[in-house]
Amino acid sequence: MLAAYPEGRKRSAVVPMLIYAQDETGAVTPELIAEVAKRCEVEPLQVDEVVGYYSMLHRKPLGKYHVQVCTNISCLLVGGEELYEHAKKKLGIGNKQVTADGQFSLEEVECMGACSWAPAVEINYDFHHYVTPERLDQLIDALRKAN
Amino acid sequence: MAETVKLTINGKQIEAEKGTLLIEVARQNGIEIPAFCYYQNLSLQAACRMCLVEVEKTPKLQVGCTLPVAEGMVVHTDSEVVRQSRKGMVELLLTNHPLDCPVCDKGGECELQDMTFRYGLGESRFVERKQHVDEEQWSPVVYFDRPRCIMCYRCVRVCNEGLDVTALGVGNRGVVSQILPNFHDHLECDECGACIDICPVGALTSGAYRYKTRPWEMHHVGTICTHCADGCRTTLGVRNEKIIRGNNRDSSGINGEFLCVKGRYAFDFTEHPERLQSPLMRAGGRLEPVSWSQALEAVAKKFIEVKQGSGHFGVIGSCHTTNEENFYLQKFARQVLGTKNVDHHRSGDLATLFDALTDRGKVLATVEDLANAKAVLVVASDLAQQHPMLANQIRASRRLRGARVYTVTPGPVREDKNAVASVRVQKGGELAGIESLRDKLKAESDLTIVFGDAIQGESLRKLIAFGDSLGLAVKYICLVDYSNSRGAFDMGLIPRDGGLSREQMLARDLDVLWVVGANPLKEVRGESKAGFLVVQDLFLTETAQRADIVLPAASAYEKTGTVTNVCGEVQKLKAAINVMGPKADLEIMGLIAREMGPAAVRTLGMWLPDKVFEEIRKTVHGYDVPMPVVATGGAAPTMPLNGRVAALPGSISSAGDTLFTSGTLGRYSKVLNSVMESPGALYEEKGRHS
Amino acid sequence: MPTTLYNEPSPLETKVLSKRFGLENSHRLDTYLAHDGFKAFLKARQMTPEQIVEEVKTSALRGRGGAGFPTGLKWSFVPRTSPKPKYIVINADESEPGTCKDRLLMEYDPHQLIEGILIAGLAMDAHKGYLYIRGEYRYLIDHTDRAIGEAYSKGYLGKNIAGTGFDFDLYTHSGAGAYECGEETALLDSLEGKRGIPRMKPPFPAVAGAWASPTLLNNVETFSAVPNIIRDGGAAFAALGTPKNGGTRLVCISGHVNKPGVYELPLGYPMLKAIYEVAGGIPGGKKLKAVVPGGSSCPLLKAEECDIPMDYDTLAKAGSMLGSGGMVVLDETTDMVKFALRIMRFYAHESCGWCIPCREGTTWLRKILQRFDDGGGRKEDIPVLGEVSKNMLGRTFCALGDAAAMPTISIVEKFREDFEKRLAGASRASELVTV
Known part of the structure; x- marks a missing residue:
């Protein structure tokens, strides 16, 4: 990853390194910040600054399946909010919370680029389009069963 | 003269250097463009939007702090739309501001208050719930109150750009963004407080000052810091004979706004509970409080008795007492007691330096010279730890004027980060390290060499020969430890003409050893070898504990006089507070003389600082400094390069203080002890180069 | 990777950039090569950089990211003879609510994008490109990496591309959730590993962009249009649209x-x-x-x-x-208060916080709109919505403040009756925090 950037510009890898590492470790811990700082040859503070800025970076672990429901304008007009309310009830958790078994977390997210196929849900990195409450139930139930 | 342009601001025709920022041009012409984030000598932010002004022929309001002036520009800084915009900005700033001015340390000297008063709306339309987060303590001396913060990033910049410490950043984003300390919830840094000082609001407050006073209840006394040798001006805020705050917001001294943790906070030794309040005299093996007259009489009696018996005296002076006191003390020793045994703790080889450079003219660099130097070579010193103001000047020279920095040190130092070249050497290998830089240094147009105690005697002569061989203008700064180490040497607290050195005095069975403001027995075990030990000090030091008579002395913040900094600049002390009990060392010496009789007083003259300084100006090499400079709080350079200086017996070594230590005074500073005890990976290796 | 489309195409479309969408394995290099792929690059290799830029100018292509700046003009700003390295940066941080097109261009026709980037490389004498893709599009980062790998393996990236002696390396770079990084200078800060805070301009990225080097920065769709312009001529592309609005x-x-x-x-x-x-x-x-x-x-x-x-x-x-x-x-059923609130929640969430008017203004507006939506709206709030927006408009550090203010001002002015309908009864006013 560091090789992609020009000589002496290792800092450039900070954001991708954090997000890829978070996928492995589940959260951005102080240890991870220190490690990224070391590899990218910056101060830990400079990594810490970045962690707080980007909304996909989390300091606490998310669920194994992170359910992201978009309620931005295109989704809002076609039931995104209702879908999000449904997801809260279905999972029994609120925004940015994790189910007791650690399997699911929920987040109301901003536009994720699926406006013309709204409402949209992204579970981890998988997009789901034209999602209805019933479809969301199926998706969640299938993931529950897969465990 | 650089290219100029003509422009109009508020109808006023103005000529200005092309490319200057509009906000500066306006200020130079008496027109205020308000700003929070703009700060001279720090990078531009354009974040606070207070400086928006109207520039004709541009569709939007323009940012005054980033806009370079151009020919024909027509600017309005007070038009209706500009006034409305400022009102809008202040209103927005206050939406999440707690408006807790009645309990805020900054109230009364807050830029946000001033801006609101001057440019604000007068009423609030904001009726929503405010964003709140609790205050955080980041270190013993730094507190952060996010709701008060206006995010001008001055603190972040002064820490990163000014101090090169990078202890502050920005966390989160949007309305919950905040200043972030380097260890997420706490700071590990120089604790210099520059961030607090530069904060325009009460977001960063000082643990030493908070909730102690309202700013208008203090009076302010500008004096010179009594810790290291750099000679920073610190403005002490005083209320009810207590020093509450130190800063230098008016940039009045050679240090500009800079102060380190000591200059800003370590005045608290003055009110330490163990501060000596009355003279002590040994009775039945114990030191018991006595009156001043009893003590002075006893000292005088002893001095006369030993003098009449042709006994041996030894006198060890201080690195913190004033030039006047040092001068008076050596004169007392030589002319009244009749001894050549005079010395102080010498931390730099000034004798060899002055001898080697004799009759050279202005080759001793002043702080200003250092600020203007095109190249600086730092040898055998961790400046950021031991001479923080000099280090700051070097950083500023590099950042603002492109100075080139070289380091030759035993371990890594902060200057390395932006150095042209850094050489690591073992003790004794410094000259070889410098030699390896010869070609690079030869290419410089001038050079200032700053060197520590590892360079002394023969190696100092070699260093000067090296400087001579470069074929360019070279100036020198010989680093010494404390606020008047330089003055102690210049005033003659040295064992010249065959006197005994400090070590020799301690090793001999002298009849009387008189120690003024020093702690030479700190590392010595057992009883003092001297027959009679007189000590003047603020505290019952290891030396004072073994004294026969202890006289409580006033500190530098409690007296007037002059001190000479590491660069040989003379500056005036101004008493900030009065103390009951202790007396200034000069007064103590004068009173001893008086007790000894009229002859002694006639020999020594009156113990008034101004009178003694008059004599210094007349008799001490290089000290015929212009009085107006000193009297008005300026720094007058001395140039004591005149005639050969004989080699002196005894050793020269730095005490190796760090940012957080300061000899005896540091031990009695609660603030310094508290920052040392707080986590600080940066400074784990204390005194690592000493 | 599915080749089925997310929505049925319309017969009314004029398919140029999307003409390969729907083909079996449209994302594969073979498919691309079989349908005009890399013809434009080879043609561009025979042209001078000036001719390439001129052709783009002729096409009247305007930036597809949002600002609509004439692309040819932007290309002409990059000092291609600068001794510094030059970089091509592709903005694939598609985050503007309502927008979901760059996704398709990368998903269905990544090689068209790569070819466009290479042509820009020829025109700028640049040899490195960075494709900044928003973090939420992870599947597309993986997908594009595969396409890039395919291009490398067949000699369409790397050294001596297609035997022309031109070298170019292309890398993907993941964002991590920040709308602000769609702003080109914030994107560059993000690319350099920092918080995505916009930079002061000048200098413009063309002169000092990525790592302080001259940088050409365009949107995915803009680059994807380029092969079509070079292959069929700028005039042909321009003719598809209206004057000054090519293609x-x-x-x-x-x-x-x-x-x-x-x-x-x-x-x-x-x-x-x-x-x-x-x-x-x-x-x-x-x-x-x-x-x-x-x-x-x-x-x-x-x-x-x-x-x-x-x-x-x-x-x-x-x-x-x-x-x-x-x-x-x-x-006609849309509640404009709710709609305005949702827009403002977005901008308040995405404001980087750098400058005062955007940081405080978006949140204040969000709070007022939230109160309206909760039934606590007051008549005097309506003008405040407009005035606070106008205090942001044109006065923030970057365009995000404008982006938040503009729709709000239009909604308040054009649909005032929606706000009046939602005014609260007097009882609600007591819940307000007064200061």
């Missing part, structure tokens, strides 16, 4: 329409025709209330303002913008 663009229609989807339409396409014919009209025969013409940053148009051709200049004249091509259709 086609991918219009993302969403909201209250029967057939939402991404459709490639020529510049100057009638807006109502796009809504009623291309996207199949409004469900249930409801009436049109308003249109967001090009992403959430654009001032809204009322139904009666929508009988216009969709090109940059006409939209500007109508007081709005063509933006990023995200067209959101609102029917």
Whole structure:
């Protein structure tokens, strides 16, 4: 990853390194910040600054399946909010919370680029389009069963 | 003269250097463009939007702090739309501001208050719930109150750009963004407080000052810091004979706004509970409080008795007492007691330096010279730890004027980060390290060499020969430890003409050893070898504990006089507070003389600082400094390069203080002890180069 | 990777950039090569850099990211003879609400994008490119990495591309969730591993962009148009659109329409025709209330303002913008208070916090709108919404403040009655925090 950037510009890898590492470790811990700082040859503070800025970076672990429901304008007009309310009830958790078994977390997210196929849900990195409450139930139930 | 342009601001025709920022041009012409984030000598932010002004022929309001002036520009800084915009900005700033001015340390000297008063709306339309987060303590001396913060990033910049410490950043984003300390919830840094000082609001407050006073209840006394040798001006805020705050917001001294943790906070030794309040005299093996007259009489009696018996005296002076006191003390020793045994703790080889450079003219660099130097070579010193103001000047020279920095040190130092070249050497290998830089240094147009105690005697002569061989203008700064180490040497607290050195005095069975403001027995075990030990000090030091008579002395913040900094600049002390009990060392010496009789007083003259300084100006090499400079709080350079200086017996070594230590005074500073005890990976290796 | 499309194409489309969408394995290099792939690159290799830039100028292509700056002109700003390395940076941080087109261009035709980047490389004498893809599009990062790998393995990236002696390396770079990084200088800070805070301009990225080097920064769709321009000539591309508004663009229609989807339409396409014919009209025969013409940053148009051709200049004249091509259709049932709130929640969430008016203004507006939506709106709040927005407009550090202010001002001015309908009873006022 560091090789992609020009000589002496290792800092450039900070954001991708954090997000890829978070996928492995589940959260951005102080240890991870220190490690990224070391590899990218910056101060830990400079990594810490970045962690707080980007909304996909989390300091606490998310669920194994992170359910992201978009309620931005295109989704809002076609039931995104209702879908999000449904997801809260279905999972029994609120925004940015994790189910007791650690399997699911929920987040109301901003536009994720699926406006013309709204409402949209992204579970981890998988997009789901034209999602209805019933479809969301199926998706969640299938993931529950897969465990 | 650089290219100029003509422009109009508020109808006023103005000529200005092309490319200057509009906000500066306006200020130079008496027109205020308000700003929070703009700060001279720090990078531009354009974040606070207070400086928006109207520039004709541009569709939007323009940012005054980033806009370079151009020919024909027509600017309005007070038009209706500009006034409305400022009102809008202040209103927005206050939406999440707690408006807790009645309990805020900054109230009364807050830029946000001033801006609101001057440019604000007068009423609030904001009726929503405010964003709140609790205050955080980041270190013993730094507190952060996010709701008060206006995010001008001055603190972040002064820490990163000014101090090169990078202890502050920005966390989160949007309305919950905040200043972030380097260890997420706490700071590990120089604790210099520059961030607090530069904060325009009460977001960063000082643990030493908070909730102690309202700013208008203090009076302010500008004096010179009594810790290291750099000679920073610190403005002490005083209320009810207590020093509450130190800063230098008016940039009045050679240090500009800079102060380190000591200059800003370590005045608290003055009110330490163990501060000596009355003279002590040994009775039945114990030191018991006595009156001043009893003590002075006893000292005088002893001095006369030993003098009449042709006994041996030894006198060890201080690195913190004033030039006047040092001068008076050596004169007392030589002319009244009749001894050549005079010395102080010498931390730099000034004798060899002055001898080697004799009759050279202005080759001793002043702080200003250092600020203007095109190249600086730092040898055998961790400046950021031991001479923080000099280090700051070097950083500023590099950042603002492109100075080139070289380091030759035993371990890594902060200057390395932006150095042209850094050489690591073992003790004794410094000259070889410098030699390896010869070609690079030869290419410089001038050079200032700053060197520590590892360079002394023969190696100092070699260093000067090296400087001579470069074929360019070279100036020198010989680093010494404390606020008047330089003055102690210049005033003659040295064992010249065959006197005994400090070590020799301690090793001999002298009849009387008189120690003024020093702690030479700190590392010595057992009883003092001297027959009679007189000590003047603020505290019952290891030396004072073994004294026969202890006289409580006033500190530098409690007296007037002059001190000479590491660069040989003379500056005036101004008493900030009065103390009951202790007396200034000069007064103590004068009173001893008086007790000894009229002859002694006639020999020594009156113990008034101004009178003694008059004599210094007349008799001490290089000290015929212009009085107006000193009297008005300026720094007058001395140039004591005149005639050969004989080699002196005894050793020269730095005490190796760090940012957080300061000899005896540091031990009695609660603030310094508290920052040392707080986590600080940066400074784990204390005194690592000493 | 599915090759089925997310929405049915429309017969009314003019398919240029999207002409390979729907082909089996359209994302594969073989498919691309079999359908005109890399012809433009080889042609460009025979042209001088000046000729390439001139051809792009002729095409009247304007930046598809949102600002609509003439692409050829932007290309001409990069000092291609600078001794510094030059970089091509591709903005794939598609985050403007209502916009979902760059996704398709990367998903269905990544090699068209790669070819466009290479042509830009030729024109700028640049040999490295960075494709900044928003973190949420992880599947596309993986997908594009595979396409890049394919291009390397067949000699269309790397050393001596297609035997022409031209070298170019292309890397993907993941974002991590920040709308602000779509702003080109914030993107560069993010690319350099920092918080995505916009930079002061000047210097412009063309002179000092990525790592302080000259940098050409364009949107995915802009680069994807380039091979078509070089291959068929700038004039042919220009002719598809209207004067100064060359070519086609991918219009993302969403909201209250029967057939939402991404459709490639020529510049100057009638807006109502796009809504009623291309996207199949409004469900249930409801009436049109308003249109967001090009992403959430654009001032809204009322139904009666929508009988216009969709090109940059006409939209500007109508007081709005063509933006990023995200067209959101609102029917008569839409509650404009809720809609304005959702927009402002977005901008308050995405404001980087750097400058005062955007940081504080977006949150204040969000709070007022939230209160309205919760039933606590007061009559005197309505002008405050407009005034606070205007205090932000043109006065923030970057365009995000404008993007938040513009739709709000338009909604408050054009749909004031929606706010008046939602005013609270007197009882609610006591819950307000007064200061």
